[in-house]
């Protein structure tokens with residue numbers, strides 16, 4: 709039984725449109741244009757990084773936005789919305805949902821409680837980006853509104869694989885009463901459908917749609933392999 713949120717009243721595709729400072733599409737209204745293209749194609753939501761792009765997308769189109777701010781803190785591994793400073797900036801920019809690292813490292817599971825409380829006070833929702841089943845269960849217990857498999861493969865102790873972590877999606881959606889978002893390394897429509905079959909309520913696709921340098925690299929690799 710699907711667990712539908714009032715923010716996304718039907719199941720579907722959420723497009724992650726992100727370009728960090730060192731990526732070719734960074735800046736200007738490029739991510740807002742990506743978001744418009746996603747809307748025209750039938751996406752039900754957008755996930756994006758940084759106050760500038762959150763604001764630009766909210767102004768450009770009428771879709772719910774999952775906002776995050778990536779910030780690398782020297783000596784720390786947590787980089788998706790690490791502190792209250794980023795949470796406040798994401799909310800000020802108008803995001804409907806704040807995504808953040810909810811992994812079991814650096815005392816994070818204790819620290820997020822205050823962040824969750826503040827987000828809820830301001831009328832927004834929390835998406836917990838986790839890397840394991842245990843973290844997903846903890847995130848729900850702590851009050852997250854969505855759990856995403858975003859960080860599977862990106863912590864040293866989580867499953868490392870090339871494709872989406874369907875096993876994690878299956879286990880979390882079988883257990884949790886909140887929506888499970890399949891996210892991470894979904895490259896084909898077939899993988900998106902497999903994520904739904906595994907029980908995902910929503911599917912986020914990022915690089916395969918919005919990072920042309922990575923899409924191009926896959927073609928170049930295949931063609932070079934063929935040509936030698």
Ligand SMILES: CC(=O)N[C@H](C=O)[C@@H](O)[C@H](O)[C@H](O)COP(=O)(O)O
Pocket residue numbers: 724726776858859862891892893894912913914915916
């Ligand atoms: C691990 C990490 O930093 N993930 C980030 C989280 O927002 C993004 O860089 C990803 O593009 C996003 O999760 C979507 O995943 P994919 O691009 O694989 O479809």
